[in-house]
Amino acid sequence: xxxxxxxxxxxxxxxxxxxxxxxxxxxxxxxxxxxxxxxxxxxxxxxxxxxxxxxxxxxxxxxxxxxxxxxxxxxxxxxxxxxxxxxxxxxxxxxxxxxxxxxxxxxxxxxxxxxxxxxxxxxxxxxxxxxxxxxxxxxxxxxxxxxxxxxxxxxxxxxxxxxxxxxxxxxxxxxxxxxxxxxxxxxxxxxxxxxxxxxxxxxxxxxxxxxxxxxxxxxxxxxxxxxxxxxxxxxxxxxxxxxxxxxxxxxxxxxxxxxxxxxxxxxxxxxxxxxxxxxxxxxxxxxxxxxxxxxxxxxxxxxxxxxxxxxxxxxxxxxxxxxxxxxxxxxxxxxxxxxxxxxxxxxxxxxxxxxxxxxxxxxxxxxxxxxxxxxxxxxxxxxxxxxxxxxxxxxxxxxxxxxxxxxxxxxxxxxxxxxxxxxxxxxxxxxxxxxxxxxxxxxxxxxxxxxxxxxxxxxxxxxxxxxxxxxxxxxxxxxxxxxxxxxxxxxxxxxxxxxxxxxxxxxxxxxxxxxxxxxxxxxxxxxxxxxxxxxxxxxxxxxxxxxxxxxxxxxxxxxxxxxxxxxxxxxxxxxxxxxxxxxxxxxxxxxxxxxxxxxxxx
Numbered sequence: 011x012x013x014x015x016x017x018x019x020x021x022x023x024x025x026x027x028x029x030x031x032x033x034x035x036x037x038x039x040x041x042x043x044x045x046x047x048x049x050x051x052x053x054x055x056x057x058x059x060x061x062x063x064x065x066x067x068x069x070x071x072x073x074x075x076x077x078x079x080x081x082x083x084x085x086x087x088x089x090x091x092x093x094x095x096x097x098x099x100x101x102x103x104x105x106x107x108x109x110x111x112x113x114x115x116x117x118x119x120x121x122x123x124x125x126x127x128x129x130x131x132x133x134x135x136x137x138x139x140x141x142x143x144x145x146x147x148x149x150x151x152x153x154x155x156x157x158x159x160x161x162x163x164x165x166x167x168x169x170x171x172x173x174x175x176x177x178x179x180x181x182x183x184x185x186x187x188x189x190x191x192x193x194x195x196x197x198x199x200x201x202x203x204x205x206x207x208x209x210x211x212x213x214x215x216x217x218x219x220x221x222x223x224x225x226x227x228x229x230x231x232x233x234x235x236x237x238x239x240x241x242x243x244x245x246x247x248x249x250x251x252x253x254x255x256x257x258x259x260x261x262x263x264x265x266x267x268x269x270x271x272x273x274x275x276x277x278x279x280x281x282x283x284x285x286x287x288x289x290x291x292x293x294x295x296x297x298x299x300x301x302x303x304x305x306x307x308x309x310x311x312x313x314x315x316x317x318x319x320x321x322x323x324x325x326x327x328x329x330x331x332x333x334x335x336x337x338x339x340x341x342x343x344x345x346x347x348x349x350x351x352x353x354x355x356x357x358x359x360x361x362x363x364x365x366x367x368x369x370x371x372x373x374x375x376x377x378x379x380x381x382x383x384x385x386x387x388x389x390x391x392x393x394x395x396x397x398x399x400x401x402x403x404x405x406x407x408x409x410x411x412x413x414x415x416x417x418x419x420x421x422x423x424x425x426x427x428x429x430x431x432x433x434x435x436x437x438x439x440x441x442x443x444x445x446x447x448x449x450x451x452x453x454x455x456x457x458x459x460x461x462x463x464x465x466x467x468x469x470x471x472x473x474x475x476x477x478x479x480x481x482x483x484x485x486x487x488x489x490x491x492x493x494x495x496x497x498x499x500x501x502x503x504x505x506x507x508x509x510x511x512x513x514x515x516x517x518x519x520x521x522x523x524x525x526x527x528x529x530x531x532x533x534x535x536x537x538x539x540x541x542x543x544x545x546x547x548x549x550x551x552x553x554x555x556x557x558x559x560x561x562x563x564x565x566x567x568x569x570x571x572x573x574x575x576x577x578x579x580x581x582x583x584x585x586x587x588x589x590x591x592x593x594x595x596x597x598x599x600x601x602x603x604x605x606x607x608x609x610x611x612x
Contacts, residue, residue, distance in 0.1 A: 515568060
């Protein structure tokens with residue numbers, strides 16, 4: 011580990027070391043041209059932010075809101091606030107007005123930074139319903155402010171309040187007073203089952219997390235780190251901050267849907283991602299192979315088989331591959347697999363932490379087989395991200411979530427729940443002593459809500475305890491495990507398994523509409539709209555065959571017997587998805603009650 015500064019001084023200390031070296035690669039809101047900023051430049055702006063916040067009257071440990079996509083200004087505001095011992099509260103850029111109103115009022119936010127037009131408009135509409143809210147500060151200079159809005163200013167005008175650092179003496183004193191007991195963030199969880207909860211994260215937790223990750227996550231100052239997930243997400247937040255601590259360069263990806271293009275343009279060496287990203291990579295590559303000629307298809311399938319044998323059957327188990335296998339793999343790696351990595355923009359791939367949901371074994375093996383080091387891990391907002399992870403270069407088991415990081419004590423309860431204790435675990439939920447008390451056992455272990463087990467030092471997840479379904483036949487079903495198996499199919503975009511108190515398993519499926527439409531056209535299936543397409547018997551039969559193939563390994567009572575193809579995407583606006591795109595099952599069960607009941611009609 012190169013350094014482990016208090017985050018209030020991280021950028022300033024690294025600026026002393028790296029000076030004019032590139033710290034951030036980014037593009038402005040709504041633009042495509044990549045720009046860069048040095049450590050020294052960012053440090054100077056962070057100091058301006060600290061001074062400007064003092065001029066607005068921000069007090070130590072006061073809550074400041076940030077409602078934006080990933081951006082340079084976001085990073086500058088985080089560090090600027092920490093520089094005067096303030097707390098930042100990141101809101102997802104996709105949050106609804108109702109969610110923003112709840113969080114602003116719960117945290118008594120006076121100053122709210124917003125990103126683009128959508129965030130400004132939402133903040134403006136809830137302003138009158140938030141008694142503490144005094145000012146909105148807008149990052150994007152292209153935002154059209156209301157002419158009747160005396161409470162909002164642009165970020166450039168906000169920075170003028172800190173020009174020439176008029177309060178730097180006070181900033182320096184506050185930096186001296188900063189402690190590891192100070193709260194750094196309050197992260198509101200996305201709330202799959204109800205209102206968001208504000209998870210309190212202290213500077214001490216971050217410090218402990220950096221220390222532990224420094225012993226197993228080998229980021230270096232030569233790495234280029236793509237920030238793909240929102241900074242609101244604890245995985246990306248912890249990862250980005252740890253990478254800065256190591257002196258790496260950050261590539262700030264503002265729009266998640268553009269990440270693959272951004273990768274091809276900027277060539278990152280590392281990136282944290284959720285499994286869905288790699289599932290889409292897997293499906294994209296396999297679809298290209300399906301559409302290639304026979305010779306190319308056979309070559310790639312052979313290459314994958316060699317890659318799997320070399321990287322999974324030998325290296326993952328800590329075994330040395332036979333010389334002939336190693337030579338063949340090296341040849342294919344420098345020809346076939348290098349082309350795949352180049353297409354992804356990963357010519358200099360180092361390693362790629364992956365967590366946030368169950369990783370399909372198909373996808374994990376595929377990513378390793380093509381020569382990309384996927385580092386699977388597990389964590390929660392409440393644990394400041396990492397609880398466990400694979401260690402690069404060490405043996406690992408496909409399907410595990412790695413070895414617990416140093417300092418974390420894991421206990422498995424009699425019910426199979428994973429319990430945690432250690433310096434990275436939250437002190438509790440903001441304004442919710444009742445929930446904090448429920449979250450911990452009498453001996454101080456945090457209840458994760460995840461079921462799992464330890465085997466040979468590795469942690470394995472089985473299911474979210476609250477998500478376990480019991481059929482009317484008394485069989486327990488793990489929906490996320492079934493969903494992860496089916497999500498690797500190129501025609502399936504989203505899936506929600508239904509089984510609780512039902513006599514068999516069914517599913518609501520959102521297909522990949524362009525591919526489904528292409529299949530219909532190639533096979534002479536006529537349809538006027540997506541409703542007709544999703545109800546067509548030939549389409550249903552094709553999907554059933556693919557689903558049956560993928561669930562051959564499941565017990566008969568776990569298999570999806572019936573399914574309904576929905577003709578439209580799930581949405582956050584209708585409350586069907588959280589900000590992290592997790593399904594709110596209860597909402598779906600209510601919204602699609604007619605469709606669900608029809609699958610169980612005799």
